[in-house]
Amino acid sequence: MRTLPMPPGVEGGRYGLGLAWWRDTSCGIRVYGNDGDALAYQSWSYLTGDRRHQVTLVLTPDFDGDPDDAVDAFLNKALCG
Numbered sequence: 174m175r176t177l178p179m180p181p182g183v184e185g186g187r188y189g190l191g192l193a194w195w196r197d198t199s200c201g202i203r204v205y206g207n208d209g210d211a212l213a214y215q216s217w218s219y220l221t222g223d224r225r226h227q228v229t230l231v232l233t234p235d236f237d238g239d240p241d242d243a244v245d246a247f248l249n250k251a252l253c254g
Contacts, residue, residue, distance in 0.1 A: 196245075198249050198252050198253055199249045199253055200252070202221055202226075202252050203221070203222060204220065204221055204228070204248065204252070205219060205220055205221075206220055213233055214231055214232060214233050214234075215231070215240065216229070216230065216231045216232075217229070217230045217231075218230075219248065221252070226252055228247070228248055228251045228252065230244060230247055
């Protein structure tokens, strides 16, 4: 499942079988998982390739900005220390 197809037009070009290959953390750890949203919340759940570490974050955003930078910072802190 970590050999992801790369369909055209998908942001980042790597998605398949319910997994999205996010990006490498600042310390070089690659995480696999997915994100999603509903009416009043957003969620991200990722797992390291060796399945030893998992990070899940759920937010109820109350701002107009893009939370990606905050999620990246959280992943880096949780996985890199």
